[in-house]
Amino acid sequence: MTDNxxxxxxxxxxxxxxxxxxxxxxxxxTREFRVVLDEAEYLQLDDLVVVRTQVPKQGEVHTYxxxxxxxxxxxxxxxxxxxxxxxxxxxxxxxxxxxxxxxxTRVDPExxxxxxxGGKVERAKGAERDKALYxxxxxxxxxxxxxxDGEPVYADLDFFDGRKGxxxxxxxxxxxxxxxxxxxxxxxxxxxxxxxxxEGAANLRILVFNVKGEDLLWLDKKNRYFDRAxxxxxxxxxxxxxxxxxxxxxxxxxTQSGDAxxxxxxxxQEGVAAFTWTPREFIEDGLLRFLFTxxxxxxxxxxxxxxxxxxxxxxxxxxxxxxxxxxxLRDPIEGHAPGSSVVPNPGERIIGDLKSLVTAVEEFVxxxxxxxxxKWTGRVQAGTVSAFVRRLHSASHRLGHLVRAxxxxxxxxxxxxxxxxxxxxxxxxxxxxxxxxxxxxxxAEKEQTGQRLPLSVIVLDxxxxxxxxxxxxxxxxxxxxxxxxxxxxxxxxxGAQQSxxxxxxxxxxxxxxxxxGRLDAAEAERSEYGWMLPSTRxxxxxxxxxxxxxxxxxxxxxxxxxxxxxxxxxxxxEVDTSDVDPFSGL
Amino acid sequence: xxxxxxxxxxxxxGSPYETDEALADSGKVDDTIEVDGPWSPIRGVDDGVGQxxxxxxxxxxxxxxxxxxxxxxxxxxxxxxxxxxxxxxxxAVRSDFADLLVDRLAVFGNGCGAPIPxxxxxxxxxxxxxxxxxxxxxxxxxxxxxKAEARLSEKLAQGGQFVVADGPINDxxxxxxxxxxxxxxxxxxxxxxxAIMGRVRAGERTPLFLIGQGxxxxxxxxxxxxxxxxxxxxxxxxxxxxxxSALTLEHAQRIANRMAAVLQLVxxxxxxxxxxxxxxxxxxxxxxxxxxxxxxxxxxxxALRSAVAGAAVEA
Numbered sequence: 056m057t058d059n060x061x062x063x064x065x066x067x068x069x070x071x072x073x074x075x076x077x078x079x080x081x082x083x084x085t086r087e088f089r090v091v092l093d094e095a096e097y098l099q100l101d102d103l104v105v106v107r108t109q110v111p112k113q114g115e116v117h118t119y120x121x122x123x124x125x126x127x128x129x130x131x132x133x134x135x136x137x138x139x140x141x142x143x144x145x146x147x148x149x150x151x152x153x154x155x156x157x158x159x160t161r162v163d164p165e166x167x168x169x170x171x172x173g174g175k176v177e178r179a180k181g182a183e184r185d186k187a188l189y190x191x192x193x194x195x196x197x198x199x200x201x202x203x204d205g206e207p208v209y210a211d212l213d214f215f216d217g218r219k220g221x222x223x224x225x226x227x228x229x230x231x232x233x234x235x236x237x238x239x240x241x242x243x244x245x246x247x248x249x250x251x252x253x254e255g256a257a258n259l260r261i262l263v264f265n266v267k268g269e270d271l272l273w274l275d276k277k278n279r280y281f282d283r284a285x286x287x288x289x290x291x292x293x294x295x296x297x298x299x300x301x302x303x304x305x306x307x308x309x310t311q312s313g314d315a316x317x318x319x320x321x322x323x324q325e326g327v328a329a330f331t332w333t334p335r336e337f338i339e340d341g342l343l344r345f346l347f348t349x350x351x352x353x354x355x356x357x358x359x360x361x362x363x364x365x366x367x368x369x370x371x372x373x374x375x376x377x378x379x380x381x382x383x384l385r386d387p388i389e390g391h392a393p394g395s396s397v398v399p400n401p402g403e404r405i406i407g408d409l410k411s412l413v414t415a416v417e418e419f420v421x422x423x424x425x426x427x428x429x430k431w432t433g434r435v436q437a438g439t440v441s442a443f444v445r446r447l448h449s450a451s452h453r454l455g456h457l458v459r460a461x462x463x464x465x466x467x468x469x470x471x472x473x474x475x476x477x478x479x480x481x482x483x484x485x486x487x488x489x490x491x492x493x494x495x496x497x498x499a500e501k502e503q504t505g506q507r508l509p510l511s512v513i514v515l516d517x518x519x520x521x522x523x524x525x526x527x528x529x530x531x532x533x534x535x536x537x538x539x540x541x542x543x544x545x546x547x548x549x550g551a552q553q554s555x556x557x558x559x560x561x562x563x564x565x566x567x568x569x570x571x572g573r574l575d576a577a578e579a580e581r582s583e584y585g586w587m588l589p590s591t592r593x594x595x596x597x598x599x600x601x602x603x604x605x606x607x608x609x610x611x612x613x614x615x616x617x618x619x620x621x622x623x624x625x626x627x628x629e630v631d632t633s634d635v636d637p638f639s640g641l
Numbered sequence: 642x643x644x645x646x647x648x649x650x651x652x653x654x655g656s657p658y659e660t661d662e663a664l665a666d667s668g669k670v671d672d673t674i675e676v677d678g679p680w681s682p683i684r685g686v687d688d689g690v691g692q693x694x695x696x697x698x699x700x701x702x703x704x705x706x707x708x709x710x711x712x713x714x715x716x717x718x719x720x721x722x723x724x725x726x727x728x729x730x731x732x733a734v735r736s737d738f739a740d741l742l743v744d745r746l747a748v749f750g751n752g753c754g755a756p757i758p759x760x761x762x763x764x765x766x767x768x769x770x771x772x773x774x775x776x777x778x779x780x781x782x783x784x785x786x787x788k789a790e791a792r793l794s795e796k797l798a799q800g801g802q803f804v805v806a807d808g809p810i811n812d813x814x815x816x817x818x819x820x821x822x823x824x825x826x827x828x829x830x831x832x833x834x835x836a837i838m839g840r841v842r843a844g845e846r847t848p849l850f851l852i853g854q855g856x857x858x859x860x861x862x863x864x865x866x867x868x869x870x871x872x873x874x875x876x877x878x879x880x881x882x883x884x885x886s887a888l889t890l891e892h893a894q895r896i897a898n899r900m901a902a903v904l905q906l907v908x909x910x911x912x913x914x915x916x917x918x919x920x921x922x923x924x925x926x927x928x929x930x931x932x933x934x935x936x937x938x939x940x941x942x943x944a945l946r947s948a949v950a951g952a953a954v955e956a
Contacts, residue, residue: 134913136913140922141736144906145730145731145733145735146736146906146907147923148736148737148926148927149736149926
């Protein structure tokens with residue numbers, strides 16, 4: 056009879072990693088093949104396997120792959136009702152056959168041949184597992200989570216910190232996709248593993264914007280629900296679990312607090328500093344442009360008049376004697392030296408906040424009596440001037456409290472490794488203003504030095520608000536600039552959004568590492584997620600919180616990983632107030 | 642010895658030979674051994690038999706051969722057959738194949754013979770018969786399969802299994818071995834007795850009658866119905882069974898009752914099997930499996946041709 060048993064000693068299969076044989080009833084290829092599983096073995100999604108194939112004239116080739124689907128069927132059943140005959144009546148001989156679909160990740164040595172039918176399929180463990188995941192070829196493998204087998208999964212930092220690629224993009228449904236949690240988890244590993252990060256670890260600075268709730272205001276506090284199982288997972292990743300050791304918290308001042316500057320936060324006051332800009336800083340840093348970040352602003356000539364006014368303010372502003380941070384506007388023709396202070400003339404308007412600044416600008420561009428000063432308006436049409444002034448007033452109303460004279464309360468990103476800026480209480484306009492101001496500051500600093508190190512990481516959720524696909528704004532332009540040039544300047548963006556399809560494509564395309572949590576079913580079908588395998592896409596709507604799909608240039612297939620519970624609190628109720636140190640003795 | 646050739650035309654061509662015809666006999670029938678008088682249907686009784694082994698075989702002519710001898714061409718055939726069993730374990734509620742065997746045989750006529758050059762995977766035994774009639778060649782080949790079936794049935798029955806074998810039985814061993822005949826070519830019942838078939842319902846049987854008396858293998862036989870169908874004729878869904886008369890009449894009755902009760906459980910469905918319900922589910926599966934194990938016909942034919950051609954070159 057015809058018997059094509061593979062010529063291998065059967066005895067050797069007793070105590071090895073064999074799980075089955077390459078299916079011989081359909082073609083194997085260099086992309087995929089199927090495994091028929093042994094009776095006493097199993098494979099689940101994302102398991103890693105290896106097949107050894109003898110190639111004529113070349114020798115042994117190892118084919119590595121990842122399980123993308125598993126299946127089972129009754130062999131011998133030709134009709135649906137045969138299921139009953141086999142399972143219930145037992146009158147029809149039939150056998151359950153289980154198989155798994157494998158997407159090939161790697162062939163080593165690189166000889167692109169398909170695995171032989173009947174070839175023995177083994178679970179890839181240890182060094183074989185590392186090869187299946189290209190860990191052996193990664194310059195600096197950083198563990199970024201645990202695979203389904205409980206072993207670490209790695210990302211090559213060369214593709215994050217700018218050496219070969221930069222930036223990370225995280226997509227997923229709000230609430231269950233745990234985008235921010237993953238970003239912080241990743242940054243904790245990044246900062247806790249200087250042995251992997253190398254030179255970039257020194258003076259690493261992380262800027263995080265808290266845009267919803269107060270989730271991020273407890274990064275320095277222990278989480279009382281952190282348990283033993285989570286501890287084990289963290290140790291698997293080579294990091295002693297603990298809250299972020301060095302964090303500074305910043306919040307805008309309360310609006311109705313008079314002269315006292317109190318941070319506008321709910322659950323936490325202690326250790327949170329209020330931030331403001333003085334009129335001098337506002338003018339000097341050219342922050343006026345970040346009052347015009349609505350995507351529709353760029354359709355008319357507002358950017359033109361804004362640019363003119365910004366330049367004029369820088370020429371006209373003069374410090375006021377005895378009023379730090381305040382300025383008066385005087386024509387440079389009057390001859391004040393740069394950096395000098397003046398005593399204001401009687402009746403001269405002293406600019407101590409945004410409201411007075413707006414009033415002063417209005418006097419130049421749209422005076423109640425008389426003609427607009429064309430040096431300030433740049434001869435734009437009257438309608439544009441009105442629109443400009445209207446927006447100025449609206450900005451003054453919404454974020455006026457962020458600008459006030461007095462001592463400098465600018466956010467100091469050098470104060471701690473992680474800087475958390477709480478902007479959740481601000482109006483959209485205010486949020487965009489703060490993000491724009493800080494990104495500009497960060498980027499300008501790095502542009503001046505031209506050095507990649509020290510690294511500066513920016514975490515920004517709801518990226519679609521700052522860099523929407525449609526329209527233009529100074530903020531979007533800056534984010535695109537960071538996405539395109541930040542890699543070489545060591546400014547790394549960790550952006551998160553519900554739908555990648557609503558974020559500027561230039562920003563998305565430049566992210567070397569792409570991550571997705573649970574996705575909306577329709578969203579998962581979009582081309583922005585073309586990096587996922589069809590099977591992964593189908594599964595993306597089922598991902599649990601704490602499970603992410605990660606794609607990186609070093610690996611041809613996306614990996615599914617889990618990341619452990621955070622040792623830091625994410626709500627006030629989670630803060631461990633006990634004196635007992637749960638991490639002692641670990 | 643002459644040169645061996647594999648003929649190019651379809652192997653089964655020109656052989657509409659009913660190979661089991663010879664086994665059917667209509668001789669004297671004793672229809673009084675169980676019930677002496679008017680017949681009425683007898684309801685089957687499931688005695689809870691734990692395992693039933695269904696035995697069957699399949700065959701296929703792989704190629705026609707011609708041996709080019711000095712005194713003229715000698716016809717031959719070569720074919721593959723498989724026999725095996727399905728053991729239905731009613732307690733474990735499952736069925737498994739058992740004792741599957743595939744054999745390949747070449748038969749030459751005219752008392753001549755030639756070895757078939759072996760291929761790496763396909764090896765034919767070679768036999769010869771004195772006749773030259775192609776039908777007789779096939780008869781010999783078919784007989785080899787029937788013998789293998791009988792050997793397997795006897796082996797299983799000797800091992801204590803209750804065996805249901807496809808086709809008539811022809812031996813005298815007093816084991817629990819039932820011959821299962823799907824078609825009704827020879828009339829065994831008198832016109833008067835035949836009328837009972839209109840009244841036999843599913844799960845019932847006729848009384849036993851003795852056939853083959855005076856022949857080599859007298860058997861007890863009975864008819865039973867597998868399924869009631871509204872639109873069928875009085876013989877639709879009916880099969881005939883037989884057991885060796887070496888068994889006691891009581892033993893034969895017990896087996897007949899068991900068959901009437903149990904066999905209807907494994908009858909096939911008309912929309913699945915054109916030979917339903919007589920072609921039993923386990924037997925259909927067994928035939929499918931055996932056919933699969935005979936190997937792909939095109940592959941076997943090609944291997945045979947290349948083996949014969951290779952031998953010719955070497956010679």
